[in-house]
Amino acid sequence: MHALHLIISACAVASVIGVDRNNFKTCSESSFCKRNRDLEPKDSRFHVVPGTINIGSGRVTFELLNDEASFVGEVITLVDNTARLMINEKAPLHPRYVVKDSLDGEPKTAPLKLEEQTDASVRVNFGSEGRASAVIVFKPFRVDFLMDKEIVTSLNSRGLMNFEHYRKPALVQHDPPAPTEATEEHHEGEEGQENHEQPPAEEHQAPPEPTYEDWTETYKSHTDHRPKGPSSLGMDISFPGVEHVYGIPEHADSLALKLTKGNGAHHSEPYRLYNLDVFEYELNNPMALYGSIPVMMAHNAQHSTSVFWNNAAETWIDVSNSLAKSGILSMLSYFHGSDETPQIDTHWFSESGIIDVFVMLGPKPHDLFRQYAALTGPTPLPPMFSIAYHQCRWNYNDQEDVYGVNKGYEDHDIPVDVIWLDIEHTDGKKYFTWDVAKFPNSKEMLDKLWSYGRRMVTIVDPHIKREDGYHIHSDASSQGLYIKNHNGGDYDGWCWPGSSSWIDFTSPDIRKWWAEQLSLSRYSGSTTSLFTWNDMNEPSVFNGPEITMHKDAKHHGDWEHRDVHNVYGMLQPQATGEGQVARSGGRDRPFVLSRAFFAGSQRFGAIWTGDNTADWGHLKASMPMLLSIGLTGLTFAGADVGGFFKNPDSELLIRWYQAGAHQPFFRAHAHLDTKRREPYLHDENVMQRIRNAILARYSRLPFWYTLYYHASKTGVPTMRPLWVEFPSEEATFSLEEEYLIGSALLAKPVTEAGVSSWDVYLPGKDEVWYATDDLSRYTGGQTITLSVTLDRIPLFQRGGSIIPTKERIRRSTVQMLNDPLTLTVALNNQGSAKGDLYMDDETTFDHHSGKYLLRNFEFTAGKFTSRNGDTAGSYRSESWVQRIDVIGITAQPATVTLTLSNGSQRQLAFYFNASHSRLVIRKPDVNIGEDFDIVIA
Template sequence: MTRVKINELKPLKPRYEVPDVLIREPPTEPLSLLSQDENGVVLSLGAESQRVIVSARPFRLDIMEGRDVLMSLNSRGLLAFEHLRMQEEEKVEDGMWEETFKSHSDSKPNGPSAVSLDFSLPGVEHVYGIPEHADTLRLKTTDNGDPYRLYNLDVFQYELYNPMALYGAVPVMLAHNAQRTTGIFWLNAAETWVDISSNTAGKTVFGKMLDYVQGSSETPQTDVRWISESGIIDVFIMLGPTPNDVFSQYASLTGTQSFPPLAAVGYHQCRWNYNDQEDVTSVDAGFDEHDIPYDYIWLDIEHTDGKRYFTWDPHKFATPKEMLQGLMDKKRKMVAIVDPHIKVDSNYKIHNEIRSRGFYIKNKDGGDYEGWCWPGSAGYPDFTRADMREWWASMFAYDQYEGSMENLYTWNDMNEPSVFNGPEVTMHKDAVHGAWEHRDVHNLYGFYVVSAHNSAVLSRNMFVFVSVGAVWTGDNAAEWEHLKISIPMCLSLGLVGISFCGADVGGFFKSPSTELLVRWYQTGAYQPFFRAHAHLDTPRREPWLFGPENTALIREAVRQRYALLPYWYQQFYHAHRTGQPIMRPLWVEYPQDPATFALDDEFLIGRDLLVHPVTEEGARGVTAYLPGKGEVWFDVQTFQKHNGAQNLYIPVTMSSIPVFQRGGSIIPKKIRVRRASSCMMHDPYTLYVALNPQRTAEGKLYIDDGHTFNYEKKEFIHRRLSFTNNILSSVNLAPDAQFTTQSWIERIVILGASNGHDTAVLLRVYSHWLIHLKLWTVC
């Protein structure tokens, strides 16, 4: 990696540099000087044949490998750095820099302070990332439209296929071609715009082929320009060369996806709002009656006493512990919302504490900033303050959060921050966080809210459904296009380190048709975060309200999710350790296959499961691309074998969920599905061994207690499973770890056996597993 920082030598006052995001100050290595003259220097980057050429007039930075330019900075001369100024110094009329919103004026006391820099990527046609946008996986050129915008906003009914800003902003972009993957991490928390242009934009496939036939010498190139309103230029260039190298490099800077408890990987039932305790009990019973498993039921803002968070409505939720205990008896859990806007009410202890401690964000005149949100007039805690975050975390203690128990978890929302009467439904940019304006820190506010909850996580051993936990794609709609767009949106989030993502099943706004609802459950069951949610004004849509036939279809989708929980859990553990995405585009595993580069209607879970959901109304078939020349893929329902490197037409019915297991893989399942994941803890495993053409297979199995942080104390089992020469064996990947499970391997299913007479032999039986084998073979 190469880090480039550009700042003023002598600013009028310090410019904002993003703290806390980097998990540690990255180690540096001395660069050796290879040559220099009056206009620049050539430095070695340490890696063999990699060097950086810095030119002074005009400024330009080129990163080379051998004779190839990997990336150039300021090759188009678009570097801009507006120095801090004062209106008196500039001798300009008052109000020259001022912006107004309704009656509020933002005087911009430091003047315009934007920064920008351009990057050129030779040989690159495909760039990805910079979520969150409701757009295709491959980022489009912006020459004829608005740039992609990164500015956290609480968007009501967002538009699709649009570069507009949404709820989150991750300033990381990946560039990929068949030779290399690289990344750009723009470390800036202010409003940011990203312009993308390409010399191949608009060319058809035929046009590109014609260029090739005619011997056109033009090398494809993508140019990107980043523009931020304030701060400094601080950018990390990740040189790969493989996709997994880029994931590892980025993870070394910002950390990896938090490892969730097993239950969080199950199914979540939510709506705005379940009316009262009796409603919760009824919905919970409905899942049992219809034999549909679930782990969490969620409560939105109406469960509180007048939108006062950390409270319960005294009439509708009079005995919350009784309600929670009823769920606990079934090994189920609840999630309650806690938003970062606080009702201004002198009878509300949370407000009184925050005000007395001076923890609210200030307005430009020094008073507490107030805006309008769900409670009415609200204050906004300054989560950029470490002491505020520490205090906030203490409010989740059982003696502070009345009615809470160990099976009550937390949902963060509205942390853009959302201000209903503010510009673009968010906070005024000249609000003050200590020494800094909100314009400097805006895209970090939600990050800091999450950080405060992390402290509560450690103290209460709970899991927080936020960006280090699970995120969702926002207030989507019950429309087919919203179902389709959920796939590239989740893929984009996964590429930049946020693996635990999903979309509100069924759509938040509007009412889905029965067909759409079923297809959404079938899609959501194969996305990392699996939650149904709905708006307050929509008709109820619990899974059993659409007739027995559709209830059965939804039940089967949810049960498929639960049967695969061992595989999902292994993928989350792997993501936590490596930074690799769980739900990933095909090009991540097949980086040299151009046919995968723009695919975003299908995806991989880990390496070994390929999913092509049905997202078209009335579909009678889908065409899935199965990658990998010389590889084979097995339909997980029929066990039919298909060759890789082909487009496969798959007839579908309403019960179809096209999913394929890669030949050469071993996937563990628990096929005794019970009412919640915890009830399956000690159940046996079935291993699905899918043979490749060489008649070998490999997989992994991870087991821990499923709900504590004891895995950090080496209390887990992690084994590599291998099938070769008709022998199934396992190797301990963590010999210094200790854990005992009551589960056992009950059966092994071998896919791809040539004649039905192959057998598997367990090479070794380990003392802490009870082995009970039933061997099945499937031709």
């Protein structure tokens, strides 16, 4: 069998039997991970050199020393209660990689004020209203960050900082070194480290001190040459007073991170961040998956804080708990008057780069979202079609198959906005091409879909088939656009096309070239209604170590792949999106879906959770996975509805649609070997339930779009854990199977088979919650048991909120642009409610030049008002208000009077249902952009 077929067959077997762990390293099989993890807490070997402290505008610089090398460090104070610690070698033999692509521009510094300086430490004050402080302790080196005079984050308080400086290869010896000055220094530098590759003592004469014998490392048949030698670094980060930490996606694990070390450890391995193509990944596992965001959020009832470890190399994180003492005890005692407090201890270590840590001090969850968005950028407002429903499969067979899918949705009156094509649509797996036998007239197909208001997405992966005459390969080969192997030739590996090379997206010039391939003249057969799916961009290399690229491959700037691995997959969708924008002359917003991601990926499009499986466990796991991703800035994310591998039964499929309809990115997708499962192919009862779930998504698109508008401004996720809105309610801290959509809707999808009841926790003892289907009213601060059927999932509107919807059934969002709106007003215990609505043309960048509409709604004391929420907006919508539902009103009104902005008045028809405490105000028929009042008397 051909080598590629063997590889693909192995992958197919993996998809049946689950992930093959033998393909992926454990910490003990990664030498730098083992060296760092073996370190024990103690006084740090690093100390600040006396007399090197320099306090300037917005930064404190200093020199650090350990037993063997000198380093430079700086604490930089940034705007909005944020700070940055950077540590690098003072005079490295080779430059060390600093990740810049993650950041949305250079972070803005903020002034600092010297509070105290002694021979032992320096304390500076910064941030909003001077609430934040940083204390740099000289010996042993430690940095504490305080908010309102309480330590919330402490760096190197356990003394686990490690920084393997670059050395000359001559220092690597198998025999005991001669007692020269150089080797003595080398030996001292190995304190606390082990050479795990040495055989047992009885089989090999070990040197007096461990030496760096792992300048090369072999995993299976692959050799990593490490021409610069070991270069790992690490540091412990502690969160006093905290018992729950979140983030560091992507892992198929719980929302609140589990302990990986010490008493009570749930996992024996650290959490790993290393973008990998993992077939049918396991649940409840800290193994690396497709994306990596090195951001962790710590939360308790008093405050929230987060850290961003800005490093794109392979990274591992241990999580343990303890009582705060030792290094930070004195500071805590000073402020708390207590000897100990619970804390979460984490230990971060990366293979290369520098120590570059951002600390965001909150103090509340919404503050953290804003602070992180200021660093890495928020999610830009996506086009409306992209947050609607998508239909995908590997693969729709040909042009007629696509027409049949479109017809199936039409005939059964089910909305869909995008139909997707996987790798089989291409000419022999050559991207930016079409198989003309299957798709003889792609433009005709795209135009026909567009006549229904539907778009198409095609897959474009980063691996390029090495075939003579293929224009992408010819250009990339002749112009030097490929990643190089360690010897300087084009990197050549195996992926779907067979022998392949990978575009080097780390080069800005090469990204520009890639963007040009999206032009209508270069991408033959494309139109402006065609968008892009970047898959396999971890990058996946079928015959590479851990199914990815060799770490000693070379990138632009002579950086090794080990330095840039986790950021690589983010740079392809960046270039792809820029190409889509350029294709439209800068007018239209792009849409790109990526499998790999990193900090900052939110700026370039959506992601999904990869190759999940059609079982109940994967449906349940999608909730904490998406919540974790959203907490770390990437709010535009979803999971394949129905599961990618295997065949869901009808109950699981219905439940998955009901969940997916209430998650940020809503796409159905399935493996090549699965049965066809488009909604209209099922029996009437199943189809109608799926259809109702899709209709629920479309009706609430105005609400979702408004949430994405706020995300684009503040970085707040659209899908949120309950504790984000109820930060002092400890009962919410570990909840992961229910979540909030914005702050107004609470969803708890059914994730078990055959259930007739479902427990739901409703937060907030002073809150009111209304079931959206039967309008039942519940008080918060309790767990309720709700009866459920296949037609129902628990979904509640929060009292005090106003939600905009569109109730007309349309085939796609294009037809819905000017449809009328319904406003659902859910009253709280005070009889009031607030909400808003954002609108624009849903497609272009014209909103950047003021063509948008923001409306603020309020109901209080029997009066509903609609006002302009932003006078800078100038968009004129054709939509009008069709109905206003007021839920929680207790008495039937005598009159309902509409007053327009010009002073004119008229009486409105209404309907009152006493059993549901519901007032329906019919046909106000006022343009949504106009100010108006409605008085209920």
